[in-house]
Amino acid sequence: MSSLVIVCSFSILMAASGAKPNSDDEKTETGSSEGEIVQNIFYGGILKEFRNVQANDSDIQSVAAYAVDYVSIKHADKLPRNSKEEIIRPEIINPKKLKLQYTMDGTTPFHYDVISIEGGKKQQQSRQVILGLMYYFTLAWPNIPNTYQHRFVLTQDRMRNSYIYEHTLYFPDKLPKLQSADHCKKEHIETSQVTPTSQSASTAHVTTSSQSETGSYSRVSQTDQLECRTQTDNVWSLPHDVRNKELSSKFEVKSKRLDDSTQEYFVDIGSYNIWNFNSFIEGSEKGYIRRIMQLGEILAKSEADIIGLQEVRFTLDKGGQLGPSQVHHLSLALPSHQFVYQPAMTYLENIFGRVEEGLAVFSKFPIISHDFILLYRNASDPDDFHQRICLHAEVEIPVFGRLHIFVTHLSLSEKARDRSVVEIWEFMSRFSGPAILVGDLNASPESRAIRFLSGNTEINGMKTKGLYDAWTLLHPEPRSDKPGIYAGDEARDHGLTFSTLDKHLKGRIDYLFVRLPEELRLHNISLLDDGKRRQHASSDHLGLLATISTVMQRT
Numbered sequence: 001m002s003s004l005v006i007v008c009s010f011s012i013l014m015a016a017s018g019a020k021p022n023s024d025d026e027k028t029e030t031g032s033s034e035g036e037i038v039q040n041i042f043y044g045g046i047l048k049e050f051r052n053v054q055a056n057d058s059d060i061q062s063v064a065a066y067a068v069d070y071v072s073i074k075h076a077d078k079l080p081r082n083s084k085e086e087i088i089r090p091e092i093i094n095p096k097k098l099k100l101q102y103t104m105d106g107t108t109p110f111h112y113d114v115i116s117i118e119g120g121k122k123q124q125q126s127r128q129v130i131l132g133l134m135y136y137f138t139l140a141w142p143n144i145p146n147t148y149q150h151r152f153v154l155t156q157d158r159m160r161n162s163y164i165y166e167h168t169l170y171f172p173d174k175l176p177k178l179q180s181a182d183h184c185k186k187e188h189i190e191t192s193q194v195t196p197t198s199q200s201a202s203t204a205h206v207t208t209s210s211q212s213e214t215g216s217y218s219r220v221s222q223t224d225q226l227e228c229r230t231q232t233d234n235v236w237s238l239p240h241d242v243r244n245k246e247l248s249s250k251f252e253v254k255s256k257r258l259d260d261s262t263q264e265y266f267v268d269i270g271s272y273n274i275w276n277f278n279s280f281i282e283g284s285e286k287g288y289i290r291r292i293m294q295l296g297e298i299l300a301k302s303e304a305d306i307i308g309l310q311e312v313r314f315t316l317d318k319g320g321q322l323g324p325s326q327v328h329h330l331s332l333a334l335p336s337h338q339f340v341y342q343p344a345m346t347y348l349e350n351i352f353g354r355v356e357e358g359l360a361v362f363s364k365f366p367i368i369s370h371d372f373i374l375l376y377r378n379a380s381d382p383d384d385f386h387q388r389i390c391l392h393a394e395v396e397i398p399v400f401g402r403l404h405i406f407v408t409h410l411s412l413s414e415k416a417r418d419r420s421v422v423e424i425w426e427f428m429s430r431f432s433g434p435a436i437l438v439g440d441l442n443a444s445p446e447s448r449a450i451r452f453l454s455g456n457t458e459i460n461g462m463k464t465k466g467l468y469d470a471w472t473l474l475h476p477e478p479r480s481d482k483p484g485i486y487a488g489d490e491a492r493d494h495g496l497t498f499s500t501l502d503k504h505l506k507g508r509i510d511y512l513f514v515r516l517p518e519e520l521r522l523h524n525i526s527l528l529d530d531g532k533r534r535q536h537a538s539s540d541h542l543g544l545l546a547t548i549s550t551v552m553q554r555t
Helices: 010-017 060-074 232-237 240-250 285-302 324-334 414-430 448-453 471-475
Strands: 002-007 041-043 050-052 090-099 111-118 122-128 131-139 149-158 162-170 216-218 254-256 264-275 304-316 337-345 355-363 367-374 387-396 401-409 435-439 510-515 522-526 543-553
Touching: 002 232, 010 111, 041 149, 041 337, 041 401, 060 090, 060 131, 060 162, 111 414, 122 543, 162 324, 232 510, 240 355, 240 522, 264 401, 264 510, 264 522, 285 522, 304 401, 304 435, 324 337, 324 355, 337 387, 355 367, 355 387, 355 401, 367 414, 387 414, 401 414, 414 435, 414 448, 435 543, 448 510, 471 522, 471 543, 510 543
Parallel strands: 216 367, 264 304, 401 435
Antiparallel strands: 002 111, 050 090, 090 131, 111 122, 131 149, 149 162, 162 337, 254 264, 264 543, 304 355, 337 355, 367 387, 387 401, 435 510, 522 543
16 A cells, blocks of 8 residues: 655745745846846746757657647648648758746756655655646748748647647748848847647648758847847838738738828737636636637727737636637637747646746737847745746738837836836837837836836936837826726726726726837727626726828839
8 A cells, every 4th residue: 555645835845946035136037237146047937948859759740740730720721732632741940849847946946745655664756847848840841832831839738738829920932031030149049939739639741851940939038138130121121012012912901092192001909918817706717718708809800910918828727618728719719810929927836737927919910030038027026926028029011011019018016117118128129110019017107117118207327219108199198097086987088998897997007109110100099998897898908909000102
């Protein structure tokens, strides 16, 4: 007879990981200045230890086959086929693998103790917490012209169930030969990606290749970043017919005819905090499913071309029949969109569980590259418990060229927000050309962080230039619902975004900032609001939708 006991408590977790409570001077998961702890994390709670793997490895073959099946269902017209209408086997380019090793101190793997009793003798083993795996790879048909390349990040849980965290596709032989953000990254900045998936895959469709191709998935660390200038100016200098012809043949951009000689083009960009797996009735799967389907309908009806999302989660025991991956839930509502999901933080609810929260970008147009930075974090501050990031995606749009999308969700800590906005501005400044910053910034318009982003105040001797709060460019600043501002049920000012769970919206904490060249203008910005509140709300936030336009000569 034998028995098994797993020993795990918060105090033991701290001891086992070698962690200690940080003082105010030991304050960040990304820091490198004096007094700060330099950590080896890819994102919050996960160590950064990528492995180069071979395309013919059995697990790579399996996840690639799963990816082919995924594309064959969702984008069947974007796979090459032979004369018998069978899918032609792709080559697997640049596969990488990340074992999701949980860490509490940011430097060492976390272990738990397993105590077993056999034959009256006690035995104790220390085991490492592995939450799953992450795979990064591209599926390509280099010998077949006019074919798409499909980039994937796919994650597996401990039971080897697969989930898609990223699927982007593009046609490199059709795009102008321009450098993207990748050209300025040094070799020591690691290529990377991230993903969730679905169920088992077939094994029929994959061949291997020794070819190596630089991926456009990377995490740029604060200390490693170099000034990074993309060639967006080259895009604008190309003749309109060269720049636009091939993209327009694949992707349609909204437009209207102004007169016989000019045409106005539009791109719609949205932002939404989706309130992770919460529902008005806590723990209600039916409540969550209703809510997320309702939110998906709002996003679909908005006809947004690009959407930045916050509070996107992967939680193993949530989601009911929809499964644990929220990026998958929303991809069902946005079937024509590519998407990238990047976790910011992993939470260890139990040693066999897995909870991740992060940011996502959905785009109707090709996501050419993406990367992210870890933002400042003071782990000893209870208001700064979560690791925060800023996700960047470079999107290629007909007529407009390349647009930089930045998405973030800032800390509840004012001190962390003030430091993070400087880091974000430095990050944005490394990329030239039009840029949009969206997100739940957890800050009021009069806060130092928002005044900094708007160019109205300095932080640490730094000041933004050419970055504007889109809402106040076209609308008056709404008054927050503070005591004495409104009388009873008086209508609240248009533009408040939080919280739909209260009787009245109270504040504006969701933002969309624009940095636009002369060729582009902010055409409009509005709220994504179906009017539903409290238990009927789609999220605790309202969303935003901005329209950018440009006028060009008709050809």
